[in-house]
């Protein structure tokens with residue numbers, strides 16, 4: 001008799017985006033002429049820039065000839081890409097990394113979801129609330145939690161509320177925790193962490209022998225020069241942190257797929273007898289066993305992001321999205337809404353008007369302005385009373401959406 005992994009039965013239905021979809025479809029059925037603008041999903045809309053497209057096309061041509069064909073590559077990724085990453089993303093910020101500390105993958109969703117596999121079942125996991133759903137759900141699947149309560153919070157996870165009161169940045173928890181998920185710039189709140197804040201977390205992790213899983217998927221959107229792009233800009237962070245980066249939002253790779261994870265050699269965790277164990281070889285073993293490498297074409301494309309033209313062209317696209325963010329911020333502020341984020345992140349996190357739950361506001365915006373956003377409650381209970389808008393839409397759509405909101409809500 002085949003038994004299932006019962007942890008999967010604890011998962012709450014993948015409720016957020018299907019429910020948004022259901023409400024939008026119902027609205028469209030009743031209002032077939034309405035032109036709906038989506039500022040809901042965190043996906044890019046601008047085409048890939050020419051430097052990247054040309055590099056990919058050359059890589060595709062190589063695949064067309066036996067002499068230049070690339071079959072399986074190294075599971076950890078090609079050195080040409082890893083070298084470009086280390087030089088441009090790390091050495092430029094005073095962080096030295098060895099080639100063996102960077103693991104190329106096909107996405108940070110997979111990496112942030114898979115990383116928990118190399119850690120013990122009995123770790124206490126601390127997660128910000130609201131958060132990217134992968135952190136919670138991957139730990140539920142692994143059996144590291146109990147069941148969900150009526151608020152949707154799982155037993156044994158330590159939730160760290162992020163609200164306007166703490167500027168959407170939690171303090172290290174008072175109890176002992178072992179694995180800590182942090183994401184800055186944050187999805188969904190758009191909050192960023194200063195060096196002082198990250199140093200506090202690194203300190204906490206060092207004294208509690210915990211590990212920080214640092215998701216930096218949005219580092220390229222940081223505009224403030226004082227905000228760190230990597231957690232390794234903090235002294236001794238290599239001893240306690242794994243960092244996740246992705247080309248998805250940075251360079252429009254959501255459909256191409258390329259990301260990477262940094263696991264420093266200095267990073268240690270503990271066996272049950274208290275012996276310190278290096279984490280890097282464990283992730284290497286896991287990666288080589290269960291992953292067969294990111295496509296050559298994707299890795300060539302990612303390398304082109306670091307060329308002179310590649311940098312210029314991707315920066316222009318990021319600037320376009322950040323202009324959208326500024327438009328949304330200013331328009332909503334003018335209407336009297338309290339809006340957070342959108343300065344160092346492509347997400348705007350707004351307080352819903354008094355008396356509106358985040359789903360009430362979703363329905364109102366859809367009906368009156370035909371604009372779709374994401375109810376904050378979908379990212380965790382502390383997201384209730386907030387609403388997420390993304391800056392990834394086309395500029396004309398953003399402007400029109402703001403005009404409609406000004407007219408109708």
Ligand SMILES: *Cc1c(COP(=O)(O)O)cnc(C)c1O
Nearest residue numbers: 107108109132187217246248259
């Ligand atoms: C979009 C996103 C990622 C990137 O996911 P990919 O699988 O690399 O496309 C990672 N973390 C967060 C918080 C994100 O929003």
